[in-house]
Amino acid sequence: MKKQEPIEMKLVVKNTSLDAQEKTIVILNQEDLAALGVFPMNRVIVKKGAYDITCIVNSSKEFVKRGEIILYREVAKELRASPGDRVLVTPRPELESKKFIHEKINGKELNYEKIKSITDDLLERNLNDLELAALITALKIRGMSKKEVYYFTKAMVETSKRMNFYGKVMDKHSIGGVPGDKTTLLVVPIVAAAGLRIPKTSSRSITSPAGTADRMEVLANVEFSAEEIENIVKKTKGCIVWGGALELAPADDLFIEIEHPLSMDPLLIPSVLAKKKVMGSNFVVIDIPLGHYTKVTSMNNAKELARKFIDVGKKLGITLKILVSYGEQPIGHSIGANAEAKDVLETFATHKSPDLIDKATSLAGELLEMAGKKNGKKLALEIFNSGKAEKKFREIIAAQGGNPDIQPKDIMLGPKRETIRAKKKGFVVAVNNAALVEACKIAGAPENKAACIELYKKIGDTVKKGDPLFTIYSAKTHKINEAMKLIDQTRIFEISKKRRAPVKNMVLTVFS
């Protein structure tokens, strides 16, 4: 049924400073709202010149006079609007994509046109949080056909700009869940030192004490334009930058905004592969950490996920290897940006964290083999042991505006600190990753990069009563006290009389 011509209202922008993150909200006088025939929390379209955006409306008697409108920051940004500007406001017509979401709820398979329509409305902020949460929940419960997974990826790719990397482009991704996973900081220089291009974009922490972009930021800048990244990679073959600055696959970012607070990620595969595709990456290793606290907790689930990744990768022209890795304890001896950057420098210098070296050279080795080199892991280890990887890492630091001569002692932790000691002798048999992560966050991570944890013992190690197990660092006494409350209440290190052998080979299985 065709709808009537919409009513239109001209309003003057009064203020543009209110902030509700990405939410697009406007506030109108309640009489103007009534005249438009819309209610608070309804959607309206706000236009200025060539720009338009769908917004949630709130109303006020006092804050906004008739004829005026308050734009939240995100709305003003999208419309390029400043106080005093005139905007046009109209009620928003019904959406077709809402019907397609209901089809998925009802168990129907969605074709590409429907998925593209949903993605377009998502990007134009036409779909509200309720509708998007319903979609994410339906995708989670109903599952997706292989086709649907591919279509979501395709829609994310087609609504994104692309980086200018052509030919052989290597990449890696970890689906996450293991604390202190700084493997990328070793993999990128090893692969680049072998002469291959690896333009790595990483994320900042969302819920963890540090993301790879946070770790790298201790040593260099991570925010660059697409052109700057292309220049860095031209010079050094590799980079480790924050992907968020590039606005690649923006639909993915908007889906994640809904998925994250819901603790669901049915769009994991499209999310990962779309980001890779728009970078131009065509040889990618994906790391699935496996452990009690990781996202994937059984080998069967890892296998199923790996198969789907590989299948969708094929359709996109991306060759994938999926590595399932040991994820029962933190990688290396550190959690939190500063401690992890320090751990990486120490591992280059003194081979401090053998598990980190094994994991990084295994992943890098797979990438080297995908690019046609023989004995990948051996070659990766040679590059690491010869000092070429460290040299390359310092080149990349320099190219990204950091100090290439930085030393572990230059990186400050704390300054407040507490060291936790063993209450009995025995062998470390388990580590409570979740409690370590929580304590590190209470201490101030990820906002404060110096809030972190250094570990002295790992699974398989012998401890004597009174041996230091780990030190927690924070900028503030009250934060470290809060973290200590949690630590005192939790058994973080499980110490037993019977030794559990440490896992030497960090990669458990490879799917390709």
Added chain:
Amino acid sequence: MKKQEPIEMKLVVKNTSLDAQEKTIVILNQEDLAALGVFPMNRVIVKKGAYDITCIVNSSKEFVKRGEIILYREVAKELRASPGDRVLVTPRPELESKKFIHEKINGKELNYEKIKSITDDLLERNLNDLELAALITALKIRGMSKKEVYYFTKAMVETSKRMNFYGKVMDKHSIGGVPGDKTTLLVVPIVAAAGLRIPKTSSRSITSPAGTADRMEVLANVEFSAEEIENIVKKTKGCIVWGGALELAPADDLFIEIEHPLSMDPLLIPSVLAKKKVMGSNFVVIDIPLGHYTKVTSMNNAKELARKFIDVGKKLGITLKILVSYGEQPIGHSIGANAEAKDVLETFATHKSPDLIDKATSLAGELLEMAGKKNGKKLALEIFNSGKAEKKFREIIAAQGGNPDIQPKDIMLGPKRETIRAKKKGFVVAVNNAALVEACKIAGAPENKAACIELYKKIGDTVKKGDPLFTIYSAKTHKINEAMKLIDQTRIFEISKKRRAPVKNMVLTVFS
């Protein structure tokens, strides 16, 4: 894992006038927000004295200084807070009920404790829209066991106050979907005239041109306190009032706020039965209209729904009869509050709308039989034909503060009007209910009670070319013009050479 002690911040209320309907939002200075360790769109608990409420936080640099807080209207109302008051703000800890929502998403059956925990957190505004939308979607896709349906009803009842009606209490409910359904305005006086108590609470329109409370409001007041309603029913045996003023089963209202914009109602049965239970009703007829445009569109679905209603009703001690009724065209000759009130008065006076009489006496008849009377429909018809029902209706109008002598001519429609005429001769075989509803809303319903439609022809009627089919009324020329655009584009009356017999018995089936 036990969480750390929360940080607490004292703030002064600056403004309480912003309105986002029921949404509980506060605005803090962005530095205060950072000091609390929360981000815009996170949740905080705001306390004042004995009151506390969970709110979404927005941030601003300009609008709010450090140490200040803006409370949206709903927040100020809940906290009894005014500008200048001091409130305490703390970040909100994780919720157990979120875990239970995930259990439902993952296909597990929820026990009563879990459903009660979800309901409690809903009522305390602890669950956000995303979480609630995920729950509603999961309930829709996974379905609910009989136990779960009962538990949701029970949780809604146990978190509500109750009306003081004891003994035999009659009630009716229509699940809706057929326009112009003013049946309640006849059922209540018939049943009350038979000496039975029927304290009917109704809703105002949400998406339709008029709800029963809107219709009754043309003739009398509909907003009363619980005590006032008890007095009215003591006097007249019946009432027709707005349920919203009573805050009965408030959890149901909050679920509906999420269900409605998502166009899903998995909690239909708990919603209906909780509202009845807290009224004290124990003999209830439920009307399921069946038609192309109604909520239920097949007899099989109606039967399934009826069985569930009856089952849960039993557990609650409510005897139910479920009537499936003919819903292919509007009931009577009117859509929109004023026209419908007029139609009701005319039907009492001149038996204008026989379908309305048949439907009302059928429903009332079932109620009379449930209360132990014989030949219910016959008795209901006698009460109607004798004028006792009209007399009782006018008594109820008087008890609710209306004019008991009101006549059809006292009710104004319009004043702008357009009459739509037949373009060819033949028989009416179908009516586009959805288009009639839409046109009536464009004309100004439900906000303007005089915006309405009067129908002159119904299915089975003969028409000559040029015969008036219906008149649309509006207060505003531009609104009636907009409505006429829709009417011109749509075939609202289907006129055929072959007659389709009108349905005489409005009730198609009864389940009990």
